[in-house]
Amino acid sequence: MKRYQPSEFEPTLIAEWNKDKVYKAVLSKGKKKMYILDMFPYPSGAGLHVGHPRGYTATDILTRYYRMKGYSVLHPMGWDAFGLPAENAAIKDKTNPKKVVPKNIDNFRRQMQMLGFSYDWDLEFATTDPDYYQWTQWLFIEFFKMGLLTKKMTPINYCPNCKTGLAEEEVLADGTHERCGTKITKKELPQWIFRITEYADRLLEDLKDLKWPTGILEMQKNWIGRKEGININYRVKGTKELITCFTTRPDTNFGATFIVVAPEHKFVASLLKSKAKSQKSKVEDIKKYVEKAKSKTELERQAEGKKKTGVFTGFYAINNLNDRKMPIWISDFVLKDFGTGAVVGVPGHDLRDFEFASEFDIDVVRVVVGSDGDKSPITKKKQVQEEEGTMINSSFLDGMDIHKATKKIMNYIEKKGWGKRVVTYHLRDWIFSRQRYWGEPIPMIYCESCAKNKVSYFNTSKNQKSVISNQKTKKEVKSRINEIKDSLYGWFPVSEKELPLELPDLDKYEPLATGESPLAAVDTFINTTCPNCGGKAVRETDTMPNWAGSCWYFLRFAFPRHPELGSGSKRDPGSGSGMRTKSPSRKEWDKMMKSADKWMPVDWYFGGAEHAVLHLLYARFWMKAMYDIGLVSQTEPFMRLRNVGMILAEDHRKMSKSWGNVINPDDVVNEFGADSLRLYEMFMAPFSQEIAWSTRTLQGSYRFLTRVWRMCKQYSIQIKSHTSVEKDHQEVLNELHRTIEKVSSDIENVKYNTAVAAMMEFLNFWEDELKDQIVNSKGKSKMPLSSKSAKEFLKILAPFAPFMTESIWYDIFEEKESIHLADWPIADKKLLKMEVITIPVQVNGKLRATLTMDKKQADEKTVVKKALEDEKVKKYTDGKKYKVIYVKGKILNLVLKK
């Protein structure tokens, strides 16, 4: 044991920790529990890049800290292995993802162990394990039973070149396919829709209980986008039709001058059907415009910018408030999915409406006067008044401010029966079907003959039993089912006994030209019997999106172990020993959850901010739905959330193979050891901040560890000889305890950069003290800290540098049990207090001197007296009157009087 040479002991320690199961998660009675979780990774072929360990080291430090503090800690790791990247990589290599994924997992696991993360590897599993996804399928069926899933025609993104439907993430911002650059079109396909919007209010409401970064909370809030407004019905002159418009600004309704509907609006369809009612030339125009609008790609829409296009229908709607005839237009700036797909145009008080009105010469009426007092007619874009103001030209609203007017007019319209208050959301229902191979098969069966007889799961008598006890939820479920059951004739869930419904092994699994899933071409998979009538039936061939697996994995980690079921089979490459489960059933779930519930919820959740709305929203949704069925006892999965900042390459660009600027952790560990990498990534910047990699700065962390190593090495003589009675230097001891205190609180606040700085500061102090010793005792080194105290320092460094501290712990200090199971040191409150303090002295707010004195003597009188003895202070105050401002023990300010 000479030089600090990490490669000499790091691999050995990994093997020992694994063998002794040092990091086994055990829930002990009388101990507080702590569940610390990373967003589990997708195991790509490239292996870990240097950005992954930043988050994983952070959770590892928390885990090690709480473990040493005596908590029961759950810290697992697994693999989110379904999804497009694996599938595309496998297609490219002409192999099956089933073969590639296990290899990738092995590599990821090896790298994580290399970095010393203290996961309980026995709990490992992958979302692609049939043993896991049988439960994901089971949950799908439970959600189906409570009316949260329905199937309907929905437009999806489609690439005409690759002949496949695409996920949102495969469509670039300019509307092209990321692989081939072809413009994406829309294609209507039957899709399973997950009705997340049913939970919009609760997803919004419950945000208030979460200790999450405010930015993420804000993003979820915006994404849900709750808006209160009113739906107003307008009569179409000369017909029996009504057009309903959503608006949040009914106060301006006296200023409404036109109506615009989306090209997809049902009024347009009925218009085209009954040609007789409108002029023939108009019908042709309308047809042309609607077709063009529907075929427009995102790219074309963006190229057009905000220039308004549209076509007049020849019809007018009547504004009941003032009997105004408002022309009805069709335009693609109105979105079919927002509000009612129809807008009432108030060009004086909405910029977009004004642009439309100017384009087509529609009247503009002012109904609000803003703070500029401008009452003149609105003719210029600048004059459009969207802000606060007072009503004019609005009959009984005149003189009111806009908020009061809004309330008044809403009441008025509702009373008259012209409209109804409504709440709308930005949140859309979740399209849950993928026409892809590499995902969980959706466990549903379609029976044509049952469909013909209008039979579905929901009207077969044996299925009417409800397990939901909450009356309110029961009612909601009932009304949901009533709404959707007619669209689900012929659909039945796969029976529990059949789970897992396994993904078949296929040689060819490229998406089909029809836009269907590749499973649609596999006869042995499709054909089955109807669970209801026993006749011929077919399986659903779509698979679930890659988000499904991450919606409940945090529960699965907490499931009790079943060693009697054996370890993961070859088929389940990820499942660790004792993590297999029996077939899914409500009884089995309840048994599992009874014990898993003790770990829930996740106390600390770490991952990238890019999941702010997707994964985090979906998982919260599942949790609430599960709660409603009684599957879990909590409504929120993740109590505290922290976002890890991205690590950029040294050239400040994103790390990417194509730039050739990727840093591989294997190389870093080879050169500097895992501890240096961990320490550096914690020290480099505040945790959530994006930062560029710097090998130079990493060397600073390496240097620090080398110095700690050297320092500790000097204890070996002392310890082996057992001769000298060790004694702590009071000042070093005080400094040590201050460091213990600082590091402890910094860890709990995820401020690792300052925690590391504090330890560096301490080492500087400790070394200086030793040098003084050597000088004073003429070369004979006597350590300024006892080995007992030195070990305390080693302990607080242990979560950051688990390898080196463990190695010293065993070899120098001759300990027998792992440092990572030792007790966390507690700072001695008596030692924290500063006996001697420095007080800055200011004259007129400018620093002129500092006083060093005993804390007990630092009363105002003494401090002022001492300050006035200072030459510099005297220079400014001599012969002048001054006011004394003294904050005890903090600062003295002498303010000269004029």
Next chain:
RNA sequence: GGCCGAGUGGUGAAACCGGUAUACACGCAAGACUUAAAAUCUUGUGUCGCAAGACGUGCGGGUUCGAGUCCCGCCUCGGCCACCA
């Protein structure tokens, strides 16, 4: 366009409730060791100035004995959403 962050030395950054601005580290400079280099160690390092001192946390104001921190008005950069009615 909407919402949310952030601007501090040559660089990454620190500063708890308004109380010594620049902790810790990198880099740089000089020196020690060495035949030499690397490694290591020592000292210095906000700007201007010989110094005393003055100035200094994106810019302009304000509150205060005292402002990186609070208030008002701007500028720049980053993130998310976006023809959202």
